[in-house]
Structure formats: C-alpha cells, structure tokens
Amino acid sequence: MISMGFEKFGFVSYVSQAKIGEFTEYLKKNQLMGTKCKKCEKVYFPPRGDCISCLGDEVEWVEINGDGKLVTYTEVNFAPTGFQEDVPYILALGLLNSGQQVFARFSKDVSLEQVKSGMAVQLVPCQIDEDRVTYEFQIP
Amino acid sequence: MTARVAIIGVGQSSFGKRPNSSIRDLTFEAFHEAIEDTKNLGRMDIDASLVATAAGYDKQRSPAAVIAEYLELNPQPTFLTEAACASSTVALRTAWSFIKSGLHDVVAVIGYQKMTDMTSEAIQEVMGRAGDVMFESPFGTSMPAYYAMFARAHMDAYGTTEEDLAKVSVKNHYYSQFNPKAMFQKEFTLEKVLSTRVIASPLKSLDCCANADGASCLILANESKAKKFAEQPIWIKGLGLGSTAMSLASRKPPFTGFESAQEAARQAYTMASIKPKDIDVAEVHDCFTIAELIAYGDLGFCKREDSPKMIRDKETHLGGRIPVNVDGGLLSKGHPVGATGGSQIRTLVYQLRGEAGKVQVDGAKIALGHNVGGIGMYTTVTILEV
Ligand SMILES: CC(C)(COP(=O)(O)OP(=O)(O)OC[C@H]1O[C@@H](n2cnc3c(N)ncnc32)[C@H](O)[C@@H]1OP(=O)(O)O)[C@@H](O)C(=O)NCCC(=O)NCCS
Numbered sequence: 001m002i003s004m005g006f007e008k009f010g011f012v013s014y015v016s017q018a019k020i021g022e023f024t025e026y027l028k029k030n031q032l033m034g035t036k037c038k039k040c041e042k043v044y045f046p047p048r049g050d051c052i053s054c055l056g057d058e059v060e061w062v063e064i065n066g067d068g069k070l071v072t073y074t075e076v077n078f079a080p081t082g083f084q085e086d087v088p089y090i091l092a093l094g095l096l097n098s099g100q101q102v103f104a105r106f107s108k109d110v111s112l113e114q115v116k117s118g119m120a121v122q123l124v125p126c127q128i129d130e131d132r133v134t135y136e137f138q139i140p
Numbered sequence: 141m142t143a144r145v146a147i148i149g150v151g152q153s154s155f156g157k158r159p160n161s162s163i164r165d166l167t168f169e170a171f172h173e174a175i176e177d178t179k180n181l182g183r184m185d186i187d188a189s190l191v192a193t194a195a196g197y198d199k200q201r202s203p204a205a206v207i208a209e210y211l212e213l214n215p216q217p218t219f220l221t222e223a224a225c226a227s228s229t230v231a232l233r234t235a236w237s238f239i240k241s242g243l244h245d246v247v248a249v250i251g252y253q254k255m256t257d258m259t260s261e262a263i264q265e266v267m268g269r270a271g272d273v274m275f276e277s278p279f280g281t282s283m284p285a286y287y288a289m290f291a292r293a294h295m296d297a298y299g300t301t302e303e304d305l306a307k308v309s310v311k312n313h314y315y316s317q318f319n320p321k322a323m324f325q326k327e328f329t330l331e332k333v334l335s336t337r338v339i340a341s342p343l344k345s346l347d348c349c350a351n352a353d354g355a356s357c358l359i360l361a362n363e364s365k366a367k368k369f370a371e372q373p374i375w376i377k378g379l380g381l382g383s384t385a386m387s388l389a390s391r392k393p394p395f396t397g398f399e400s401a402q403e404a405a406r407q408a409y410t411m412a413s414i415k416p417k418d419i420d421v422a423e424v425h426d427c428f429t430i431a432e433l434i435a436y437g438d439l440g441f442c443k444r445e446d447s448p449k450m451i452r453d454k455e456t457h458l459g460g461r462i463p464v465n466v467d468g469g470l471l472s473k474g475h476p477v478g479a480t481g482g483s484q485i486r487t488l489v490y491q492l493r494g495e496a497g498k499v500q501v502d503g504a505k506i507a508l509g510h511n512v513g514g515i516g517m518y519t520t521v522t523i524l525e526v
C-alpha cells in the first residue's frame with residue numbers, strides 16, 4: 001500500500017490514498033476540518049474531495065463545529081476481527097448542529113447508561129496512538 | 141399474454157454448517173433439485189446461467205465460470221451478479237429481463253455462499269466492509285451493529301420493545317420445525333430468546349440469523365417453454381429493485397426503514413397492479429428480528445409505527461392477515477448470503493403450488509418476496525402469482 005495519509009484514520013483503516021488525505025494531518029493537530037466547495041460553498045463533513053452539488057472539483061478546508069445531538073447508537077459486544085480488543089464500544093450516529101450526520105464511536109469513558117437518543121454530543125478529534133487518529137463523540 | 145415469464149423449477153441445498161461441501165457441491169445440490177422440479181427440462185434447454193454470490197467469503201474469483209463448468213452449462217452465457225445478500229433476486233430480475241427481451245428462453249439463477257469455514261468474527265469483518273470503508277468500517281462496524289442502530293431508533297420512535305423483537309424470533313423458529321432444509325429446526329421460548337447474550341445492544345444472539353453454507357437455484361422460462369417444461373408454472377407478476385446510500389451518515393432519518401425497500405415495493409406493486417392487502421403469503425428478509433418489523437412498514441403491510449403491534453397480534457403467523465416467513469425465515473434457516481433470495485422464492489413457489497405441507501397458506505394465489513442487501517443498500521421485491 002503506497003500511503004497518502006488516509007491510512008492513519010480510524011482504529012483499522014482500509015483506504016490509504018484519497019484526495020482528502022490531509023484530513024488526518026488536521027486531526028493530529030486537534031482540528032476537525034471539513035471541505036467547502038470553492039464554487040457553490042457547500043460544506044462537507046466528513047470531507048469530500050469534489051462537490052456533488054455543482055460538480056466543482058476544487059474544495060478548501062474549513063473548521064467544523066462538533067456540537068450536535070445523538071441520533072442512534074449501539075454497544076458492540078461481538079466485534080469483527082481486528083476490533084476484538086476494543087469491546088465493548090459504543091457506535092453512534094450524530095447530527096451536527098451545522099446539518100451533517102457523522103458516524104463515530106463514543107469516547108471510552110462514556111458508559112451505555114449515560115447514552116440516550118436525542119442527547120447533546122460533541123464530536124472531537126482524538127489520537128488513538130502515536131500514529132493513528134480519529135474523531136469521537138463526547139458528552140459536553 | 142405471450143410475454144409472461146414463469147418460474148418453472150426451484151431447488152436449494154440444505155442450509156447450515158456443511159463441512160464436507162465446497163461451492164461446487166452446494167450448487168450441484170440446488171441445481172439438481174431444480175432440474176428435477178421441472179418437467180423434463182434438459183441441460184441444453186438452459187440458454188444462460190446467472191451466478192449470484194457476495195465476494196470475499198471463499199477464494200474462488202470469477203465464480204460463474206467454475207459453477208457453469210461444474211454444472212456443464214458451457215458454452216452458454218454466464219456471469220456473476222453481486223448485490224450482497226440480495227444477489228440472487230437481483231439475478232432473478234436480470235434473468236426476467238433476458239427472457240422478456242427475447243434474448244433467451246430459459247435462464248437458470250444459481251445463488252450460493254460458503255461461509256462456515258471462517259469464524260463468525262472474520263465473517264463480520266468481511267460484512268463490516270459492506271459498509272463505507274472510508275468513514276464507517278474503521279470504527280468496527282458489523283451487520284448486527286448496524287441493524288442494532290435501526291432497532292434502537294425503532295424503539296425510541298415507536299415504543300418497540302425487546303420482547304417485540306424476540307417475538308419475531310419465536311415465530312420464525314417455531315415454523316422451522318417443518319422445514320427440513322433449515323439450519324435450526326427447533327422452537328425457542330420467548331424467555332430463552334431474551335436471555336441469550338447481547339451481540340450489539342439491543343440485539344441478542346437469537347435476534348440474529350446465523351452464518352451458513354448453502355445454495356439455491358431458480359429456473360425461469362418464457363410462456364411457451366414454461367407450458368412445455370412445468371406442470372404448474374408460477375408467474376412473475378411484479379418486480380422492484382431500489383437502492384439506498386451505503387453509509388448511514390448519508391441517509392435521512394428516521395432510521396426505521398429502508399428507502400431501497402420502499403422504492404422496490406412501489407415498483408413491484410405498480411407493475412403487478414395490486415395492493416399490500418392482496419398478498420396471501422410473504423417471505424421477508426429477517427436477517428435480524430428488527431429487519432422483519434422494518435419490512436412490515438416498508439412493504440405497507442401496516443403503518444410503520446404499527447409493526448410491533450402486528451407481531452404482538454400474531455397477524456403474520458399462519459392464519460393471520462399476512463403469514464410471513466412460515467418457512468422459518470433467515471433467523472432459523474441460516475443466511476448463506478448469495479443463496480438466500482432464491483430460497484425465499486422457492487418457498488413462495490411451493491406455497492403457490494399448494495405444496496408447502498404443514499405450513500401451507502390455504503388458497504394462496506399471490507405471494508411476495510423481499511430480499512435486502514447489506515444494511516438496505518439494495519432491496520428487491522418480487523410478486524408471484526399462480
Ligand atoms: C450472532 C453471531 C455473532 C453469533 O456467532 P457465534 O458466537 O460464533 O455463534 P455460534 O455460531 O458459535 O453459535 C452459538 C450457539 O448459538 C446457536 N445459534 C446461533 N445462531 C442461532 C440462530 N439464529 N438460531 C438458533 N441457534 C443459533 C448455535 O447453534 C450455537 O449453539 P451451540 O453452542 O449449541 O452449538 C453470528 O451468528 C452472526 O454474526 N450473525 C449475523 C450474521 C449476519 O450479519 N448476516 C448478514 C445479515 S445482513
């Protein structure tokens with residue numbers, strides 16, 4: 001795999017090369033960045049390298065506000081190969097106040113009892129280990 | 141009406157752990173049963189074969205070639221159709237188009253999956269990649285986890301309970317006792333289902349279908365060939381196929397239905413000129429208990445919010461308003477991904493021919509099959525008529 005940065009994203013990554021490869025560099029610097037179409041100004045998070053709205057192929061990086069609310073979630077006890085050491089972990093879908101939906105895990109210190117659909121959540125960049133980065137939901 | 145397309149033969153292997161069977165052995169078993177099910181159809185009467193399977197479970201690449209070779213279907217056309225768990229009914233729809241266009245007269249649809257030589261964890265890793273590998277799989281997704289998120293949304297929106305979910309499992313396992321090809325052929329009590337270990341909350345082990353090895357085969361023909369090669373042709377009356385975004389994040393709330401299924405249902409009902417109330421018997425894609433409740437709503441069997449009431453009131457049991465999955469469903473038959481849709485259609489063909497034995501729905505004339513790929517990325521709806 002010839003890397004272009006994206007292989008650093010998430011707990012296990014399956015993609016190494018992407019137009020938005022720099023995304024992981026921003027996460028490393030604790031910045032949650034999306035892309036904005038230079039032509040029609042539509043904002044994407046997670047980032048897209050091209051705009052499907054106006055078919056523009058030039059985008060720029062913009063900071064994203066991680067505040068939002070929880071749409072749905074599950075606590076995983078039976079994990080796929082590669083994730084077994086992480087169980088249990090809570091997978092969640094959140095809706096950011098800025099309108100984008102995001103799929104991520106809850107921070108390890110959040111327990112299932114604390115989680116309820118509709119509650120306020122905050123998406124924040126996080127460092128998994130020296131090399132790997134991601135974002136996760138926290139309770140603000 | 142010479143343009144009608146019929147199913148003239150159906151077959152399936154036993155589903156389950158089949159340690160002595162390769163994909164060749166499994167597909168042979170299903171093909172053999174389907175050929176025997178026709179009236180003297182010869183190998184050379186088959187003009188084309190469509191092989192259906194989801195990639196990544198066995199090592200054979202481009203499997204249509206090896207299956208066609210093993211079943212001696214060369215040099216007629218053959219190729220692979222892939223739509224995750226909906227592969228075999230997407231192939232059925234393709235076969236229908238081939239016949240309808242006049243390109244071919246008789247087409248075989250052969251679906252299979254060989255899974256149980258992998259661990260359940262490894263299988264879930266493969267399945268997790270039938271989600272968005274850029275922004276979702278890296279968090280450790282699995283099919284039970286995705287469906288669990290729909291179950292949570294359903295519970296929050298409509299007051300659906302874990303007991304309602306368990307009731308689907310109890311119903312389908314009950315009917316499995318009468319299906320000699322099912323992986324599990326025994327009853328479970330509600331208490332037992334509720335006490336099994338949590339896989340992805342709120343889904344427990346018996347809310348999930350099991351991975352299995354198996355194959356199915358459907359043989360389709362145009363009207364004149366159907367009359368020649370079948371005692372009782374079963375006519376394809378309506379077909380629908382819809383799609384939904386792969387990533388959950390790109391879908392619209394509420395997370396209590398699949399846009400693909402709603403679209404497929406709309407197409408199929410329109411093509412067949414019927415309404416949900418006209419359905420006598422249905423097979424829906426119950427890969428998880430929640431998936432069956434979602435299907436009731438998507439197919440218009442009831443209002444979305446009434447789906448838990450439908451199972452509580454036993455409206456989908458034998459004798460109820462629309463009997464659903466009275467062959468045991470995926471929950472008890474096992475779910476060899478690429479073979480499942482064909483197995484559902486086989487069950488419906490038996491029902492319409494009056495050959496369903498102890499689970500026969502009296503006087504069934506119109507049947508509906510609903511087959512979902514992955515977490516609703518693809519859904520087919522097939523309406524059959526005797
Ligand atoms: C739920 C799941 C994780 C359990 O896997 P597992 O822990 O390896 O389970 P096993 O196969 O070892 O089964 C454990 C026991 O439960 C039984 N069992 C499992 N599933 C069952 C079912 N659906 N019905 C009845 N019994 C079942 C097994 O026979 C076994 O019994 P035993 O201990 O007496 O032999 C696995 O079946 C799974 O991933 N299912 C979902 C498959 C899927 O996602 N398909 C795609 C859908 S879109």
Ligand SMILES: [Zn+2]
Pocket residue numbers: 037038039040041042051052053054055056
């Ligand atoms: Zn644009």
